[in-house]
Each structure stands twice: as C-alpha cells, then as structure tokens.
Amino acid sequence: MSPTSPSSSEVAVNKDKSNVDEVVSAVLIEGPRTRPKRGLDFWLIFLAICVSLFMSALEVTGLSTALPTIVEDLKGENFIWVGSAYPLAATALLPASGGMAQVFGRRITMLIALGLFALGSALCGSAQNMSWLIAARTIQGAGGGALQSLASIIVADLVPLRERGIYTSFIALTWAFAAAIGPLIGGSLAVKGQWRWFFYLNLPITGLAALLVLAFLRLKTPPGSLKEKLGRMDWIGNFIFIGSATSIAIALTWAGLTHPWKSAATLVPLIVGFIGLAGFLVYEEQWAAHPIVPFKLLANRTSLSGHLQSFITPILVISVTYYLPAYYQAVKGDSAIHAGVNCLAMALMLGPSMIFTGASVTITKSYRIQLWIGWWILIIVMGAFTTIHYGTVKARAIGLSTLVNIGGGMLYSAQYFPVLAPMPVSESAHAIALYSFFRTFASVWAITIGGTVLQNELVRRLPVEFTSRFPNGVALAYGSIPVIATLDEPLRSEVRQAFVESIRVIWQVMIGIAGLGLLCSLPMKAHPLHTQVDESWGMEGGQGNKDVQTSLANGDVEGAEKTMSESEREVPTLSRLN
Template sequence: MSTEPDTTSTSSPAPGEGAMPHRHVMIVYFGLLLAMLMATLDSSIVATALPTIVGDLGGLSSIAWVGAAYILASSAVMPLAGKLGDLLGRKQVFVVSTVVFLAGSAACGAAQTMGQLIAFRVLQGIGAGGVMAAMFALTGDLFGPRERAKYQGYSAGVFALSAVGGPIAGGFFAEHVTWRWVFYVNLPIGAAALVLVALYLRGARRPERPRIDYLGMLLLSGALVCLVLLTNWAGSTYAWGSPTTVGLAVGGVALLVGWVVVERSAAEPVIPLGLFRDSTFDICNAVAFVGGLTGFGLVFFLPLYLQISAGAGATNSGLLLLPMMFGLMLASFGVGGAVAKSGRYKWYPAASMLVSAVAAFLMSTMTADTSRFLSGLYMFLLGVGAGLSQQVVVVAVQNAAPRADLGAATSTVTFSRMLGTSFGVSIFATVLTSRLTHEIPTYVPDGAANGIAANGGISPEALRRLPDTVRHGLAQAYAHALSPVFLIAGFVLLAGLAAAVFLKDITLEQRGWGAEEPPEAPSAPAHAAPQSS
C-alpha cells in the first residue's frame, strides 16, 4: 500500500507511532458504525413510544421537548466537537462523547418525571453531537480520499436502517417490554462501540497545549441555539411575526456577527473563516443544506400523506417508506463504489439535486387516488436523489480542507444538513397548515373535521371512525394541501442544482494517509487557509 500522503495533509506522523494494521482499521470502523447507529437510532426510536411515556410520567404539555431537547443539544455541540477533535484528538472526543451519551441514556431510562427526562435528553444530545462529529471525521482519517466515499456510503446505509427500524423498535419496546428500553438499548450498542474504538484506534501524542477559542465557542453555540429554536418554533409554536420568533432571528444574527468578528483574530477559530474562501466548501454546505431541507424535511410529511390520504395504518405507513430508504442505500453504495474507482465526484451532487427535484415535482401530483406503486416509485426516486450526494459532499469537503481543519470542516457540512432539515420541517409545516385551512372547508363543507384536522393532529384510528364522506373529504384535502409542499421543495432543489453545477472537477488521490499513518497526528495551525485544488 502506498504511503504517499493525501494532498490535503498538512502534517506528518507522530513520533514513535507506526501504521495501523488494516484489520484494526476495519474493527475501528465497525465500532464507528455502531456508534452512528446508536446516535441516529435515538432520534427516531422515541417518537412511537412517546404516548406510552406520557401515560407513565405525565407532562403532556412538555411532550414536544423530548425530541426538541435532543436535536437542539446535538446541533449546537456538533461544530464545537469537530473543532475539539482537531485540537485535542478525535479519539478523545469520541470516547468522552460516547460516555456522556451512555450516561444520558441510562438516566433517561431511569427518569421519574417528564422534567427529568427532558433534562437527560439534553445530556444525550450533547453526547450524540460529539459522537457524530468524531465519527465522520475519523472515517476521513482512517481511509484515503477515494475510499472515503465508499465507507461514507455504508454510513448512509446505517442511517437508513435507523430511520426505518427506530419507530418499529420503539413501538415494540413500549408495547411488549417497557418504554425505558427505548433508552437502555443504547447501553450494549454504545459499550461495544466504545470498547472497539478505545482498544484498536491508535491516537497520537499532542506535544503542545492547544489554544481553545472559548469566546468563539460561546458565541457560535448561542447562535446555533437561536437558529435551531427558530426553525422548530416558527410557524408552529409561535407565529412567524411574533416577538419570540423575531427575537430569536435577531439574536441569532447578532451572535453570528459577533462570532465572525471574534474568529478573525482567534488563534484557533472554531470554524476557520479561511474555509469559506474555498468554493468547494461553500457549495457542499449549500447542497447539504438543500438536501436536508428537502429530502429529510419531506420525510416528516410523507407519513401524513400515506396515513390520511392513502389510508395506511401507522405501522404500514412506516413500511411504505421502505422504497425511499432502499433508493438511498442503493445510490449511496453505488456512488461510493464509483467514486472509489474513478476518483471523480463533481456531477453526483448536481445529479442528486436534479433527481430529487423530479421526485418532488412528481409527488406534487399525488392525490388520494394515486396508486401505492406510483407513490412508492416517487419515494424511491427521492431516496436515490438523497443518496447521490449524502456522502459525496462530506468526501469533497474533507478533500478540500487542510488536514488540521478536517474535523471542523466535516462537522460543519453535517450540521448544515441538520439545519436544513429543521428549516424544512418548519417551513413545510407552515405551508401545510395554511393550505389545510382552505382545503378542508372545500372538501368537508360542513366543517365536521375542522377542529381535529386543521393542525394535522388526526390519527389513522380517529380517521377510520369518521363517516365515509368526511373521511374521503379529509383524504382529498390533505393530498391537495401537501401538493404545494412538494412543489416548493422541487423549486428549492432546482436552486441547489444551480449551485451544484459550479462544483470544482477534482480527481481524488488513489490513496491517502489513511491506515498508513496514525489517525491522530499533530497538526498545523487550525486557522490555515484551505489549499486550493
């Protein structure tokens, strides 16, 4: 195996450290996949168990915070954890984050009140943000530029597995065991990941004490908290023009401006501003944001179509999403192998935006009478579109960024996708609610379902108890109200396509430092400008 370093590498092996055997590299990578399964599963497994949790602990008014607390904490921590990995070593960040996540999981399982559960979900989210940031950056450490696309594709497969299996597992635990196992199930998975990574990942010594940008971290964390709260509350909990929404928007912008000012003179900025001078970094973040906003944002609304317009049950609607997840996995694996073979990735993000746009426009034509085959085909196309770029943007950013900034660059593009998802859910929910106020009176003239349907709060069971005329009217109303949601997503994807076509045409090196050097070598100053490709 060649020992020629990656063109993005700015450092040399740590003194006294040898190469990691390939067997150890694969053991560590398997541990990282387990950690990813644990962190992503926890964002989906809780939803189906929430009614049971509320029945046991009470606190119905706080139910939304069980999920929001986790997302808020993990989103705010992720960019910070990426930078700490660059400074202190990604192995250290991974180990500490995993321990924090497991402690939070055990505490959530033992919670006696809703307040305790929400507080422990914050602890879980902090651990999850660190685990995800370290996991993606470590994958970039372990493998050369071309290999990264293939292995990042496997990560996409784990995500698809957790997205489908999480709700099913959550319902099973709540119904047949106890809801507390929704959290306890993390303990054996996380323990296995922790042991594999701690034993087999070789970390390098840090000869100098790093200078940590505490003020920059504080300002960025505050800005991210404002942005995530804004995307979760605007249009649902609070009106878009309410003082709370406006205050979060103004506060977020002010904190971001303050962060930029501080970072210009920081010795070790959280996200080096020089990264934004590289068009590859900017375009990949834009594509990740658009992909999160449309692809994963729409996932929250497809069950509404399947359950209310298409008449599927709750469990069956989850199974009907399988074509989308299959398309995502198929495209991710295929693109990973193709990039590993050719070293070229330029047109995959553009293809991703185009295929996803076609899928979204096709979905905008769905009605209550659309066949399961056609709706499944459209969802398959949406999954293919997401899979064409999900790992490519990470690989492209890792290839463009200096090795000293690999963790910060990787966590930034991952956060962009998460922020896009939050924005998508918020914007699409506002559009759906607005359209329902017009569509329901049109298809249910007597207003029989207005009270329970205007906010999207009708269950499949309640729907089946309604008279046939009301049920059919609601099915048509929801289908027509969702049509503009898909239509808007299609136009957003076209904007993403316009950006993606300007991605640089770069050939990845056949081999990088991967397993030939220890993944935790001392690095050059983290504020160095990215190398131009």
Template structure:
C-alpha cells in the same frame, strides 16, 4: 515563508501508515464500529416521528413537539465545536464520553414520568448524538486517504441514512409491541457493544502537548459566538414551527440576531490570535461554502420527507395501523443503494461532482412525482417517488462531504467535516420545524370550515394537527373522514413543493462547485511513512528538519514528510503530486 500546521504533518502521514499496514478485516471492523455509532445517533433523530403519538397519549400533548426538537437543536448547535475540540484532546476521548452520555440520556427517557423529564433526557441524547455523528466521520477521514475515503464514507453514509429512515418504523414496531420506552432502553446494549468494539478496533494517539497548553490555545470567544449564533438561528425555526401565520416577527428578530452573531464570529475567526474554531481560509474556500449551502438544502429534504412520509402513507392507504409507516421502505432502499454506489464510484473515478448533479435531478423528479399522489392514487406511484428521493439523497450526502474535504489541509479536516455535518443538521431542523408548522396550521386552515360544521369531531381534527394521526379513524362520519384525509394529503403535497424548492437550490449549487480530482495522497512509498506510535521527539525532529530545509526549497514546491527512510528525511516533490501538504514560499 512556511506556514506550519497546528499539529505535525506526520499525523496526516500516519493515516497512510495505518491504511496501508492494516488488514482489510481490521479496516472493515473499524468502519463497521463507526457506522453502528452513526446509525444509533440518526435512528434516534427520527424515531420520535412515530413514538410521539403514544407519548402524547400517555404524558400529554403540551410542548409535545419538543420531544423531537430538543434532540435536533442540541445535536446541531454544538456540532461546529466538536471537530476542533477533538483536535486538541483527541478523537477517542470525546467519542467514549459521548457513548456513555448517550446511554445516560436514554435511561432518563426510558424512566421519565413527565413530558418535561423526557425532554431533558432527549436533550442529553442530542448533545451526545452530535459528538457521535461528527467524530465518527472525522476518525474515518483521519485514517483513510481521500481517494480511498469515498467507498468507506459511502458505507457509513448508508448506515447514517438507513438509521434515519428506519427510525419511524423502529418506533412504530417497538411502541406497538413492547412500549415506546423501549426505543430508548434498547440503545444501551447496542452502545455498550459498540463501546467495546471501539476499544478493540480504533487506535488513534492523543495529540501531543500538555492539557494547559491546549486549553490556552482554545478560541473560547469563537466557540461562544458559534454556539450562540447556531442556537439563536435554530430557535427562530423552532418558533416558526409553533406559529400559525408567517412571517412571525419574533422569528425574524431571531434570524437577524443569528446572522449578526454569525458575521461577528467570522470576523473573530479572521482576527483572533488564538487557534480559530474554523480557519478563515477554510471559510473562503469556494467548495466549502458551496458544500455548506448544499448540505443545508439536502438536510431540509431528508428530514421534511422522513417526518411526513410515515403519516402520509397511513393516510393514502387509509390504514390506521402504525405498521403502515413501513411503506417508506422504497426511500430506504434508494438511499442505501445510491450511497454505496456513489462512494465506490468516487474511489474508482476520483470525482464527486457528477453525483451531486445526478442526486439533485433525482430529488426534484421524485418530489415532483410524489406531489401528484392523493388518497386515490396507486400505491406503486408513491413508491416510485419515494425511491427516487432516496436515490437522490444518497448520491448527495457522501459527495458533499468529499467536495469540502478535498480542498482543505489536514489540520482543518476535522473542523471542515463538522461544519458540513452541522449544515446538514441545520437543514434538518429547518425541514422538520417547517413541516410541523405546515402540517399543523395549513391542515387546520383546510378543515376549519369542516370543524365548524361538525363540532363533534373538532377535537379529533385538532389531535391530527398535533401529529396524533390515529385520531382520524375516530371520526365515524365517512364524509367528514374522507374530506379530512384529502385535506391532510394536500397539506403534505405542499410540503413536497417546499422540498422541491430546496432541491432546486441544491442542484444549482452542484453546477457551480469546482471540480477537484481526488488523489491518493499516499500512493507510493508508504512503507517509510511514520507509524501511528511515533513519539513526540521524532515529530519534533521532523519539524526542525523541515524548517532547516525550507531555506533551500524553490518556490511553489511541496514538502512531503510522508516519504523518506527516516523521520528526519524530507523529499521535495511537485505541487501536483500531493493534495494535502504545506506549500513553502520564500520570505
């Protein structure tokens, strides 16, 4: 019995046609355009780590943590949906809408006169950001065969992580020079340029079929369950970020509800007669759920370190200036180097597992090294730790994506990619909220006696716990200041121990992932592959021809619809030759 894909397999072969017919210059500009969109999205996810201080001084500190949390929560909770919706309505339409929604959210932030309005603007930006992050990688995966995909995904991941690491410095420089509002305003011209580049350099036909037929196939119950499960689960960690003692009863209740909703979602995906949001077969793939858990572990480390290292460097260098936060540059350099090296190496050697293992080891070593740093340590010591952490993260981010993509079929590519990106952001929310909770309450525990003995400085210590690090230098008593600096450094060291735990989990998971040799699905005879502009009628003919020939095909063979001199010609090949085509078995 033949299992037909949701959309004609010719869509997969069209990526072959595009990749092998397009010039290197055109592919470069396509990847560059997608990288800009990804860069803007991730830049704004961490820019609040430094803009939060001037925002708090201007608009107040009540619910100040929601400046960053609102962006991350809305970005993450909806990500599983975007991949599947792009299967129905097309990648480009969602991408273009997201660009303009992001611009609108940026202007709301720029002109906000209260913290509540600013949070609304950041929420709008977060929704659009989730679309940009997911669809950019999906488009790249659509148009580049998996063996060649590694090097391009490496460059895009470098842009993605570079945006994350640049966010704190970007926020510090802009806030100090022209004001924090300009961190939002500057998004608009950048995205306007990127939107025009999309028109010129990215061409993907919309999926065939009427709007009504597409809507009828949507698994609305699955979407509702997925969003509710993600939202409730993420809300639990946001609660954790605001409670003084763990475990919190309310957060535990939310986690349990989130897990129950997730189980109901999986059952629904297995039994639904609609087109499932995420195929149950995909959820059963060993590499997919291993990659899902690995992405969560890596996401925790990425965001926990990025939200604490800037302040950590200000403390250990005893520098009240926001510019001291530029000292996270070794993290950035390490990330950029390793993502590019990892991507190119995966393309050259056709393997991803070694880079997962190497990345895990480097993250553990870097975090262990950095946990030994204190305000009296040599700055080179901390630079080495940051560099190793960056190297480890860079090796793991693109390889985890390829790890999951290489075991799924074309029609599940978008939802699988969205799932891995969603997992990484879930880890980011966990890392960010947990780090905030530790900085706020563990720090206050350490200085509580100091605050009682020196009540004149208690308000400054409370401001430090809320993220206003400059309040440290308002303390004029040198002895109190030194004890406060030491308490803050020890609190951050505890966060590094927390990250080591998740790094170890990621490392263990990388050992048990299945090794799958990456093949170039379209290695030969691509000249006859269907073109991107193939008509619906031609696609229908291909489908009918495959059905007719399936009756005479031997078991365990693969139909390769990308080969043949015409759309109606189908060739039977060995199952080991191609990685992503439908297996045909006898009824």
C-alpha cells in the same frame, strides 16, 4: 580540466544535495505520504465507528413512525419540539465537538459523546411529560451529533480522500441498515404501547460501542497538560456560536405554530441569531487564537458550494422521511408499524445509492457529475410527489420514496468531496465538523419548514367539526392521527382530504429548495482528491512522516524517496485553493 569545472565527486555531492532538497520540499509542501495500513487494528476501529453511528441513525429514522403515539400518550402539544430538540442540540455543539477532538483527542471526545447519548436515551425512555421528553432529546442530540462528526473525522485520520469513497460506503451500509429497521422498530413498539423501549434499546448498544472505543480506538492524542488543553479551547467562539445557533433554532420551532412568523417572539431571536453567526465568523477570523471554524474553510467557491449542498440535501430527504409516514397514517389509515413497512423500500435504497456513488468517486476521481445527477433526481421526484391525491394508490408514494433516497444517497455520498478536496489535510477535522454542522442544522429547518407548512395548511383545510375537538390548538392535530380511523363518515374522509392537500404543499415547497440546491452545485470546480492523511492523528505507533524525516537525518535519500513513493504525490497546491 578547467580550474572552475566541478569535479565528479562534487557533481555527485551536489546531485545528492539536490535529491535531499527535493525530498524535503515534498515533505514540507505535500505533507505526510505514507498510506495507512489496513490491519486488524484498523478494522476494529472501523467497527467501533459503525456501531456508534448505528444508534444515531436508528434514532433519526425511527422516531417519525412512533411520534404520533408518543404525543398522544404524553398529552403533548408541541410535537415539533420532540423532533427539533435533537438536531438543535447537535447543531449548537457540533463545532465544539470538532474543537474538542483537536484539543483532547478522538477517543476521549468519542466517549463523552457516547455518555451524553446514553444519558439522553435513558431520560427519554423515562419521560413523564412532553417537557421532560424534549429536555432529554436535547441531551441525546448533543451526543448523537458529536458521534456523527467524530466518525467522519476518524475515518479522515486513517484513509486518504482518494480512497475514502469505498470506506464511507461501509458506513453507508450501517446507516442504511439502521434506516431500514428504525421505522419498523419505532412503529412496532408504538403499536404495542412500548415506545419507551425505542429509547431504552440504545443503552446496551451504547455500552457495546463504548467498550469497542476503549479497547480499539487507540489514536494519537495531542500532548500537553489538562490546563494547556483547556487553554486551547475557543471558549468565546463556542459561546457565541451555541447561543446564536440556539436562538435561530428556537425561532424556527416557534414560527407559525407557537407564534406567527411576523411576531416579535419569532423575528427577534431569528434576527439576533443570524447577527450572532455573522459576529461569530468575524471573531473567528480576527481574534480567535484557536478558531473552531477558520474562515478559510469557506474562502473558496468549491468548499462553499459543498457546504451549501450539505445543508440543502437533508432538508429534502428528512422532510420526506418525517412527513411521508404522516401521509400513510393520516390519509391511508396505516398503523405506525405499517407506515414503517411502507418506508422500508425507501430506506433500503439509501445504502446501495451511497455505495455506488462512493465507489464511482474512488474509481473516476471525480464528484461533480454524481452531484448534478442527484439534484435532478430530487427535483423530478418532488414534482412527482405533488401529483399524489386522496385516491392515489399507495404504491405510487412508495415507489417515489425510493427515488428520493437514490438521489439523496448520491448527494450524501458525493458532497463530502468538494468540501474537503480544496483544503489541506491538516484542516480536515475543522472542515468535517463544519460539514456535519450544516447537515445537522438542516434537520431543524427540515422539520420546521415541513411542520410549519403542514400546520398552517391544516388550519385552513380541516373541518371545524374536527378542530373544535382540540381547544389547545390545531398543533395537537398531529397527535390526533391515530384516532382519524375512528371518525364517522363523511368527517373521516374530509379530514384525510385536508391532510393530503396540506402535505402536498410541503412537496411544492421542496421543489423550489431542490432547485436551489442544483444552483448551489454549479460553481464547484473539479479538484484532485488527496492521496495523503494527516499523520498527526494516525493510529498509535504509526510511523508516517517520521520514517521520511529519520531517513533524511541519516542521509538515506533513497530510503526517504522509497517511503514517499508508496503513494502518489498529487496534492492540492496553493493555486488550487482559490
């Protein structure tokens, strides 16, 4: 044997060392690989999430059928503020909720969100005027928006992205059930003059959700004292963001109703808000020690495409959800409860569409085809809505509305994946909070765009004999919907004709917005889906990556390899983030 040739023992040592290096590299580069257990604790946590989301979905879908009655009862004018206050508050505080979840932990942040939602609901139910109701909706929205974001964050903590389509389908079922019964509950309570109970019903459900969270949401919490955690909050970034988002939302709510679009009262807060958001992004990138929106979340074209799609989709779906009941009540003479029944078919299609899409993503490991199909469905159905006129049978509107939620369900379910697939799992909470922000911010735009179009068109089309009854302006005409059926002919038909033609313009605008959504979907790439979760946020007592590290420390390479082989090792590399 040559003096420089390695002995067999040296070869074995080098081989073991090589194995150790490979495993260590895999741990450092790929991240935690352990598949979370799906025991009773997991499903109880999932139950707590679903109950919390049920309330938020019920609130979003049920208010539209009761709103005309509420506006009439409270003698209000700015009906759009009742709808906009909720998403405005949710929008402004969503990134903050993601930051709080990172700093203080998931459970305490969830309980704070539930408390805000319950307080807002109680105040909504006891409102004595429109200003009171709008303020209460703001508090309620702050909690409701955080609940939506936290639910997605917690699911991401427990389920790898590749498997998540199936589990988000269960959440879709919860949302679909609430969406189906929400308009019925809101409409039936409004007809009976008991609309306040639409808000009071949230209180016992909130109590149940809080008990479930306290008992079962036992996730790992970040270490550190309260002072240290408060120091990790991005207070300056939150202040800039909340102020900017609020400024934009206020401008959008005023535009075309309280003040003209070209007035200083509209343009100044709108411009200041957008400048503020640009400054916020610069601050987060250059100076924030613990940014709530790291710039890298938008630095690759696939995630950017996903976020833009998540912004455009709710504009379309919520516009139909909000203004189709107005068509049923103003044009077809339906009561609030009958309008809710007419919306039932639409609501029932959302769940199956999301379930089918989520399962297809899990099976095929791809998401682009589903998104493109969804966009084409919405473009076609918005075009078909413009063919509805005064004499059109109601069945056509009902049938078309089901297609809205088929396409919308596909988009809601699939656009989550291009947002997260290019990002490391350690950024999931920030990415999901930003994703939820775009979806909620879109609600403000949806209500505002539709409301502005409707009111501006009604100003042009409503008979003077009708508008003269409202000295405070045509904005009150929305609250007059319940009395249209009492008008004498031919005034009644003229008013209904004005409403149907005005609502048609909303659908025409939505065709262009749906086309923009399709264009935004084209740049996204087909990234592989993560097979790992961030073990820093697993259930208490979970071992995760500790098992690998312990095995390596003890020299047990086979044990470490066995732990890592429990799931596949396909994760995004740095090159995939470009």
